[in-house]
Amino acid sequence: MIVPFTPQVDGAYRFSVAPMLDCTDRHFRVLMRQISRRALLYTEMLVAQALHHSNRLDHLLDFDIIEHPLSLQVGGDDPKMLAEAARLADAWGYDEINLNVGCPSSRAKAGNFGACLMAKPDQVARCVEAMAMASPLPVTVKHRLGIDDFDSDALLMTFVDRVSLAGATRFTVHARKAWLEGLDPKQNRTIPPLQHQRVTHLKQQRPQLTIEINGGLEHPADCLTALQTCDGAMVGRAAYAHPLRWKSMDELVYGEEPRSINASQVIGGLLPHAETHLSRGGRLWDLCRHLLQLVEGVPGAKSWRRDLGIKAQKADADLTVLQKAAQQLEDAGL
Known part of the structure; x- marks a missing residue:
């Protein structure tokens, strides 16, 4: 529109x-x-x-x-x-x-x-x-x-x-x-x-x-x-x-005020957009393919990327895949 x-x-x-x-x-x-x-x-x-x-x-x-x-x-x-x-x-x-x-x-x-x-x-x-x-x-x-x-x-x-x-x-x-x-x-x-x-x-x-x-x-x-x-x-x-x-x-x-930005917050901010995209018949992987570089240089990053990639590419992947990925990062302090 x-x-x-x-x-x-x-x-x-x-x-x-x-x-x-x-x-x-x-x-x-x-x-x-x-x-x-x-x-x-x-x-x-x-x-x-x-x-x-x-x-x-x-x-x-x-x-x-x-x-x-x-x-x-x-x-x-x-x-x-x-x-x-x-x-x-x-x-x-x-x-x-x-x-x-x-x-x-x-x-x-x-x-x-x-x-x-x-x-x-x-x-x-x-x-x-x-x-x-x-x-x-x-x-x-x-x-x-x-x-x-x-x-x-x-x-x-x-x-x-x-x-x-x-x-x-x-x-x-x-x-x-x-x-x-x-x-x-x-x-x-x-x-x-x-x-x-x-x-x-x-x-x-x-x-x-x-x-x-x-x-x-x-x-x-x-x-x-x-x-x-x-x-x-x-x-x-x-x-x-x-x-x-x-x-x-x-x-x-x-010159903006400093603000805390981490990977779990970024994914959290994407959730409304992801929900709209899925409601229009889009696939979760359309978004998640861009997220694989969001986490790098920390323990467990490779495993997190692999897990998200496998789950998000499934035809029936829904918003819970993204929510769980964000929660994993939050639990790890990322």
Whole structure:
């Protein structure tokens, strides 16, 4: 269903959790919202063409109101379809819409979206302009430093300048180039070297623009260091693999009062969402697959993960599986 909501994204990007395929679905976002009330969360990338042709928009776009602030990330190169996506994002109550210009997959390249568009700043600008005119939502862009041999500070600056004039309000820069030939998406997350200094240089050269840095931020201290030179810090795989590592970010970044957050409390906060999901015919495993990294580095963690995985994957798994898992953690002081 459509959720009316007043955008609350201002400043949320100071700490954000990156859009990740097969990771940042609505269940993981509700999990992360237990850990940070203020972080900007993202959907998985949705291709604008798929939105245009779908007769199941509720399946693609629906979310829990507690997920705010929330950004809808889309991929595409057709201004009309991206404008339609922006209107949908507004109608469904998202806080902003983000254009993916960083995905290095062969599928994205074949569809002429994602990182390959780094070489086409005019096309990206037309897309951003159409999106900005179609809805009142902020239009932001996530991109790489460059691609293949199309990679220099001058080319990066040209891209950012052109797209900012078209109406982009924030640039999230993955501090690596992408190799579209020879590397798969997983390799593109690790093999091209991190170049944080180039993102810092971009911010120094364009101080009037809002620049967020992504890539290689593994701990809260990394984010605090990044925030000394950039406007925002985005974490990706480290948030998915170690969710509780980020429990102090509201205090450190947004100045919130410290609060106690542990694994059993996180699961307890998920119970209403899980109950709703099950009542709609969903499976418990849809949620629990994201919980396996919630407990780590303590005695019994491996056994707890194995037990939850076995029980939650059963077709008839119900809410009691999650309740008992939470109780086990509470009894262990976790």
